[in-house]
Amino acid sequence: MTVKYCRESRCVRTSHVMPSDTNNHQTMFGGKLMSNIDDIASIAAMRHCRTQVVTASTDSVDFLHPIRPGHSVCLEAYVTHTGKSSMEVFVKVIAEHLLSGERLIAATSFLTFVALDENRNIVPVPAVIPETDEEKKLHETAAFRAQQRKQRREESKKLASFLTTNKPWE
Template identity: 50%
Template sequence: MSEIKRPNESLIVNTDQVMINDLNNYNTLFGGVLMKKLDNNATLSARRHSRVKECVTASTDSIDFLYPITQSDSVCVESFVSYTGSKSMEIFCKVIAEDMISGERRMAATAFLTFVALDEDKKPIKVPEISPETEEEKFLYESGKERAETRRIRRKHSKELTKMIQLEKPWEKGDVDYDDYVSGIK
């Protein structure tokens, strides 16, 4: 019989302040800084759920930036396992920005990442199933199968695409003069 866990058993909550070096030229949080925070949180949720040393990011479905995050905000990232396959875990992440002056809280971003748990030989292993409890968890779980199918189709397309993509550098193809390529003529 396989082990079944509740999503809140994999819950990771991490809150940080926004530092000036985290800001882009619009004085909002760099998307890449937030992506790193999401991946770090999601990794811990995956490891907490599967109780293994290593979990690897298999995909990032989407990161929907809903509201800009500024230096006066704190950034709270919450993540938990929202759906599982036999060897993969979908991690839902939500980002709550809180204005530290006014106390106003807003949903700044959401994301879905998929992880695979690995054994000592770096081979994928079976992960526990989940049993959602809250309305939020149930909604995410019930729509998880559709997202998993979308990921499967997207991955198949990506594999087909890699067969068509050339690996040569443009200046190594022989039909482009490097000096023209660099200067933007061709």
């Protein structure tokens, strides 16, 4: 299995924020941004492993600053860490006021993807090598996030075993 650099999976998408992208608070719909995050993260994951992928978890989406109509929104994604068949993908969301040039980190997100072959069987992925300070920091702190992810998944399984599938209208 080959080893790849974070930069090999990096993808960037920039678009205008239009009034139709916003809610009644005149900020970008969180759900729309989350959909864009999952989409670009899946592209980064596929660039890394060159196979099909499936989203295993969205660990977090932290909304830090509002994104308003007239801004541009830039999503940057890349693989920060890998396991045997899983990849952690970081997405950085930058809002830019196009008239003033002011840029802010508007949101950050971590997602986990699993690589699949054409029969939807889990397959191994290449390891990843960080180069920049940002990539190194995210790579170094990935083990902590992986532990939190594992713990949260176990808690979710316990909760799911308690929940019912009864039809609420009956």
